[in-house]
Amino acid sequence: MPDPTLGLDSCSMRVIDEARVSAARAQLLPDGEIERLAQLFRLLGDPTRTRLLYALLEAGELCVCDLAAASETPETNVSHALRLLRTAGIVKARRDGRMMHYSLDDAHVRMLLDLSRDHLRHAGKE
Amino acid sequence: MPDPTLGLDSCSMRVIDEARVSAARAQLLPDGEIERLAQLFRLLGDPTRTRLLYALLEAGELCVCDLAAASETPETNVSHALRLLRTAGIVKARRDGRMMHYSLDDAHVRMLLDLSRDHLRHAGKE
DNA sequence: TCAATATATGATTAGCTATTCATATATTGA
DNA sequence: TCAATATATGAATAGCTAATCATATATTGA
Numbered sequence A, B: 001m002p003d004p005t006l007g008l009d010s011c012s013m014r015v016i017d018e019a020r021v022s023a024a025r026a027q028l029l030p031d032g033e034i035e036r037l038a039q040l041f042r043l044l045g046d047p048t049r050t051r052l053l054y055a056l057l058e059a060g061e062l063c064v065c066d067l068a069a070a071s072e073t074p075e076t077n078v079s080h081a082l083r084l085l086r087t088a089g090i091v092k093a094r095r096d097g098r099m100m101h102y103s104l105d106d107a108h109v110r111m112l113l114d115l116s117r118d119h120l121r122h123a124g125k126e
Numbered sequence C: 001t002c003a004a005t006a007t008a009t010g011a012t013t014a015g016c017t018a019t020t021c022a023t024a025t026a027t028t029g030a
Numbered sequence D: 001t002c003a004a005t006a007t008a009t010g011a012a013t014a015g016c017t018a019a020t021c022a023t024a025t026a027t028t029g030a
Helices: A018-027 A033-043 A047-059 A062-073 A077-085 A107-121 B017-029 B031-044 B047-059 B066-071 B075-087 B107-121
Strands: A089-095 A101-103 B092-095 B098-105
Touching: A018 B017, A018 B047, A033 A047, A033 A077, A033 A107, A033 B017, A033 B031, A033 B107, A047 A062, A047 A077, A047 A101, A047 A107, A047 B017, A062 A077, A062 A089, A062 A101, A062 B017, A077 A089, A107 B092, A107 B107, B017 B031, B017 B098, B031 B107, B047 B066, B047 B075, B047 B107, B066 B075, B066 B098, B075 B092
Parallel strands: none
Antiparallel strands: A089 A101, B092 B098
C-alpha cells in the first residue's frame, strides 16, 4: 500500500498525457472498492482454495470430508479455507445432521471460475 | 500446499458420497493448472496491481509515469508491479522513445476485470 | 560523448498468511 | 448423560512478497 502521508497526488509527479491521466483518475475506483476487488482475487488466488472452488463448481455441493477427499487436502485445511470463503460470501454452508454441505454462493464468482479456466485452455495469447 | 509425502489419496480419508467424490476427482484440474489459475488470481489480488489494471482498462494505454500519476503510486512500485504483470502475459509494453506504454494484453483478463467490477456493484447477494 | 530523462532492477525488510498440531464445539444415538 | 463423530477454532511458525531505497540501463539531444 502506498504511504498516504506522502501526498503523491498534490506534488512532484510527472505527467505526460495530462488529459488521459485526468480521465483515468476520474474513472479510478475508490480505495474501498479496489481493496474489495483485490481481496476477492486474493481469495481465489490460493491453490488450496482454488481447488476447493473448482471442485464445488463441478460437484455442486459437497460435505467437508468429501471436499477433503476430492481435493486431496487435509480436512483442517479445508475447514480453514472454507471459513474464509464463507465469510467473503463466496461459498455457503448447509447443515445436515452433523455434516456441513458447502456450495458456491455467488453467480459472478462462478463466472470468474469458468472464464479463468477458459483463459488457461486457450492459454498464452488472446 | 499439501504435503505430497502423506499420500492422502491412498489412505485414511473418510468419504461419504463416494460417487460424487470420484466424479469430482475425475473432473479435478491437474495440479499444474490449479497452480496457474491460482497464480493468475494472485496477480490480480494486490491493490497496487488491481489499481493499475483498472486504470489500463479505462485508459487503454498509459506510460509508466502517467500510470503512477493516475493510480497515485510511486513509480518504482509501478515498475515492479508491471514486471510481474508483463511476465505473466497480462499486460504488454510498447516502447516510444525513452518511454514505455503499457496496455492490457489478454482478453480473458479484461473480462475478469469487468465481471469483478459488476460483482462489486451488485454486491452482496446474487 | 555527455548529461538528462524514463524506466528497470537489486537487495533488504516488515508484514502477512497458509499450514500444522492441538483443542473445542456441535450433533447424534444409546 | 455419555461416547463417537464431523467440523471448527486457536496458536505458533515458516515462507512469501510488497514496499522501500539505492543503483543500473536505455534513450535522446546537444
